[in-house]
Amino acid sequence: MTQAKYVAGAGGGGGGCFTGETLVSTPEGQVRIDELKEGSEVISFDDKGNTHVAKVLKVHVHKNEQVFRYGFWGDEFIDATPNHWVLNQYNAFVAIGSLGFDDCLIDVMGHLRPMMSRKDIGTATVYNLTVERQHTFIANNIRVHNAGIGQRIAGAGGGGRKSGGGSSHTPTEADDTLQSVQFATVLDLISEGEIEGLENGNKSIFLQDTPVENADGSNNFNNFSVSTRNGTQTQTHISGDFRSTLSEQQVDAEVTNGSPITRSITDTDVDRIRVTLTIPSLRIVEDDGDITGHSVRIKFQVQYNGGGYNDVIDDTIRGKSSARYQRDYMITLSGAFPVDIRMVRVSADESSTRRSSSTFFTSYTEIIDEKFRYPNSALVGLRFDSRQFSSVPSRKYLIRGIKVKIPSNATVDTTTHLGRITYSGVWDGTFSAATWTNDPAWCLYDLLINTRYGAGVPEDTLDRYDFFAVSQYCNALVDDGKGGQEPRFSLNMLINSRDEVFNVIKQLTAVFRGIAYYGSGSLVLLQDKPTDAQYLLGPANVVNGVFSYSGTAQKARHTVAVVGWQSYDTRGDTEYEYVEDHDAVAKYGIIKKDIKAVGTYSQGQAHRLGKWTLLSEQNLTETCDFSVAIESGIILRPGMVVDIADPMRGGTRRSGRVSSATTENITVDSDTDLSVDLDNSPTISVIMPTGLVETKNINSIEGTQINFAGTLSEAPNAGAVYLIDTTDIQSQKFRVLSVAESGNGVYGVSAIAYNESIYAAIEEDVSLTTRDITNLSATPAAPEALTGTEFLYQEGQTVHTGFDFSWSHDRINTNDFLVKYKLDNDNFTTLVTSNPSITLRALRAGTLSVQVLARNYLGKQSTISTATFTLVGKTAVPADVQNLSIEPISANSARLRWDQTVDLDVKVNGLVHIKHSNLTDGTATWPNSVDLIPAVAGNSTEAIVPLVAGEIFAKFEDDLGNKSANATSVIMQFPDTLGRLAVQTRREDLDSPPFQGTKTDCFYDEDLDALIIDGDEQFDDQAEVDTISSFDTLGDILSSAEYQFVNALDLGARFSLDIQRRFVTRAFFPNDLIDSRTANVDTWNDFDGTEADAVNAKLYFRSTNDDPSGSPTYGAWQEFISGTFEARAFQFKAELSSSDIAQNILIDELGYEATFQRRQENSNGTIASGTSTKSVTFDKAFFVGTASLGGSNAYLPSVAVTVQNLGNGERLNVSNVSATGFDVDILNSSNSPVNRNFTYAAVGYGKAV
DSSP states (O other), rough: OOOOOOOOOOOOOOOOOOOOOOOOEEETTTEGGGGGOOOOOEEETTTTTEOOOEEEEEEEEEEEEEEEEEEEEEEEEEEOOOOOEEEBTSEEEEEEEETTTEEEEEBBSSSSEEEEEEEEEEEEEEEEESSTTOEEETTEEEEEEETTTTTTTTTTTTTTTOOOOOOOOOOBBBOHHHHHHOOEEEEEEEEEEEEEESSSSSOOOOOEEEEOOOTSSBBSSSSSEEEEEOOOTOOOOSSSSEEEEEEEEEEEEBBBBBBOOEEEEOTTOOOOOEEEEEEBEEEEOOOOOOOOOEEEEEEEEEETTTTTTTEEEEEEEEEESSEEEEEEEEEEOOOOOSEEEEEEEEEEOOTTTTTTOOOEEEEEEEEEEEEOOOTEEEEEEEEEGGGOOOSSSOOEEEEEEEEEBBBBBEEEESSSTTTOOESOOOOOBBBBEEEEOOHOOOOOOHHHHHHHSSOOOOOBOOHHHHHHHHHHHHEEEESSSSSSSEEOOOOOOOOOOOOHHHHHHHHHHHHTEEEEEETTTTTEEEEESSSOOOEEESSSTGGGOOOEOOOGGGSSSSSEEEEEEOTTTTOOEEEEEEEEEHEEEEEHHOOOOEOOTTTOOOOOHHHHHHHHHHHHHSOOOOOOEEEEEHHHHTTTTTTTEEOOOOHHHHEEEEEEEEEEEEESEEEEETTTTTTOGGGGEEEEEEOOSSSSSEEEEEEEEETTEEEESSSSSSSTTTTTTEEEEOOSSSSEEEEEEEEEEEEETEEEEEEEEOOOOHHHHHHHHHOOOOOOOSSSSOOOOOEEEEEEEEEEEETEEEEEEEEEEEEEOOOTSEEEEEEEEETTSSSOOEEESSSSSEEEEOOOSSEEEEEEEEOOOOBBBBBOOOEEEOOOOSSOOOOOOOEEEEEOOOSSOOOOOEEOOSOHHHHHTOOEEEEEOOOSOOOOSTTTTTEEEEEETTTTOOOEOOOOOOOEEEEEEESSSOSSSOOOEEEEOOOOSEEEEEEEEEEEOOOGSSSSSSEEEEEEEETTTTEEBBBBBOOOGOOOGGGGGGGSSSSBOOEEEEEOOOSSSSEEEEEEEEEEEEEEEEEEOOTOOOOGGGGGGOOSSOOSSSOOOOOEEEEEEEESSSSSOOOOOOOOOEEOOOEEEEEEEEEOOOEEESSSSEEEEEEEEEEEEEEEEEEEEEEOOOOOTTTTTTTEEEESSSBBBTTTTBBBTTTOOOOEESSSOOOOOOOOEOOOOSSSEEEEEOOOOTTOOOOOOOEEEEEEEEEEE
């Protein structure tokens, strides 16, 4: 950190100062500092602390300085800028703002006054003194110097130094080069059990979320060290202060030359001693005022058991420090106890207060090292420079975690999909050496069997092949949602708290959509994934043939999932993935479910979890409860998928038992209600003697005999259950949730709806398919006569496009209609309605594709009817402004009125643009005009505008930026003004040559006879001359330019003046001129070109009350069109702008007209003329002209005097009429003055301010 310099020199006083009420000690007592003057006497003090009287050489005053109130012991304070020098407890001058609450000030008596508080009190006018000789004085009873950081020390080189008249030396203060440094050590336990290690060395360590090492190998921190242990059984300990017992002992004694300080160590367990010394300040104030660095040599000596002292530290500390500096040393003990530590000052003691190098033995710390290895625990030890942090920083580590056993035929991917397992060949059931992987199956396996940090489950109670099957499904690659692929499930999880085994298992199985339960003395692991039906159920093997169905309430089904997952980009902080079921939101609105994706560092995996949750809740909500006999109860288990043939739902019998069978056909128990249409691709499934289900196509049915296409692996047993599927009536699929024995050999079973297509819907974003399980209703007819109407609507403060879509339908066998629509190449959105019409919202311009079909009460669908519509949306330009009118409401303003727009997207978030041209002959156009006022809200019907002559235009703009096709205008003309004085009509374009003022990024084009904005390229930049379309403006048009008028308007005094701008402009495309067109003229669409509408110009003025020919101070630039302004002189400039690099603006006419209003001033009561010439002064001076404005006294006011009681022969004489008054003489017949009362009326122009 670079210290501010103390720069000294004569006549300073800037920077370090006190507020005006500060009391300075003088021989006559205390006096406010703002009352002292040059030559005043004050109390000063020398470098020995002795006080004397000294003179003030100069008083310095500074405005708007930041001031703090410094409180000190005794309930007193001093208000000063933080850089003012004060004397501290070490007899050194330091900036008062650098003092802490452990520092002291020195008062007038030489006593210490501890610092108590510091408060920012804002800005104020402050004062400082240049005091002769010592440059010191007493402020609020505190000893101070008359200098401060960043200023010159007043008086240096002034009085008290005898020289031959040569230039004085400017003393300087060197930067502080010494800074105290402390180090922090941290030992972090990052894992129980052996890990792979840091992902990428120091690049994987983050302090305060900042990597220790960057990707390019550069370091973000200095003075640090890192030690790691990966948790092996044989790992060594980490040396250093990571595990030590520390006992610090304070000494706080000054060490002088010849007087060393000694301390004894008697504890024989101490391994090392850290000694700390303090130097309050280290510097030299040279004779010429320079403040430089210094040096001091010290030693630390050790004596073992009285055997004599030996030097262990011999150090010379060099540099400069204005504040307290500390340094410590580490001494390793190697001899017999007791041990004596002695600090010796080798350098001589200082004999002058100008030299500071005092040394203090501050403390020593006894250190006892503990050499713990922490076997089987992964550790990271950090040591870093504490200057880089205000406290111990947060630490994060990116690691490859616990090593786990994996199958012998498995390989862990360490390049493409880190941690993913791939398999080759057939697994023989053995494991290879433990390694790191993020496969959730084998991580769970390790956590279950590990006896150190896991559950300690016997390995022989686990079916490792269940884990193998889960692992294969987890590691399959799926779309990651970003154009790539990733494993279906990965686990990256930190477990850092105790919990019940069941809860931990539940958390980990949830990662891969699994469940675990104990059955038959072992842990069974199952996973929700695509599965064929493993058992058949119908009335023949269900108690009483009864299936009970129930569903969840719609309000309990979520439509939006917010999934919390962790991101490597944010160092493991939680991110949130928003997943929405569009169809469900459209139906039921937003019903949010918050989900925590445990162990998930993949946004794609989090998205799939949210999608699975929503699709399951919306589509797999039905549960089925039934009871079975023991033959089925011992087979069914949670997680199993079953086929159910329920005749109550299907409308016909499709299941029963086998009476007899061969491999080619079976005879069923009955053909009652067994109606199967062979055209509907019938299949038959049978439970085989092995307990597995086999399925074959049906060739024919003859009574109760069903013949197969192909043969079964073996003949089914008599009594086996069969089930028939056809395309028009399919079995229901459910997944078993629970199986519970209820007594008497009966088992109660609960199952939930299962749909195999949900997995493709989650991972491939395809629609779910539903099974047709009944023939209870016929297919409805397709919708006809599809039509619709587009409209705009408002929602909040936003305008959207909507579409009313309708169709014709006979409503027979119809429950509702399914409508799908999309815009252009978007995805389809699905809606459901019970009426033959629907309103589509939140659309935009484009091609609207609509599909609609009818559904019966069981969801059976008609054929799809389609239609396309072209939507204009909000791309249509607004209608033109109607009934534009204007009426003056004051001398300088008018009210512009128009009809409110009929376009909703103008009313809401739209604008009304108002532009102006000074032309009044009807030739002005929208492109050739400039903004009159900023655009007003689109729902406005009037605006107050400056009252200026010319043509005023208006256009509507919608919220997309589309403007009306045509501008509507009104022309404002003024009659000749009576009683006004046009003192200046200025036109920059009429000068010869035109536009002689200062041009910035613009120039006068002789061919166009106008001022235009420049291009951003030079001629020398052009590679090929033949490619230049316009030589006037090369490259892109600059976004802005400025032209400042050549002369200011000087009224000679401060007056109130009316000013009105003069603007005639043209907007154009420089590269679309007639001469630049090369195509055949017959192919031109127009001769005028595209209308330029992205340029503008504004006129500004700034004013001053000073004489502009001197060194005037002007105010800020302000835009104007017309108005009344007060000042002596005015400067003018024009700002040109273009928001389109292809558009430019021409200024044909540029100027202003300045006029004075006619004014009459009457006397206030009667005036006595007296007996001599009476001088009358106007209340407000008139403008009478200047040398450059009409000529001096060209517009003198007319004065009429009325005398009361004028006697016979008496007469009136008015003389010396001027801008400020006139003289009156009332004379008798002898030309002698007589005293009479009179009144006057003066008529002229302008009013001085």
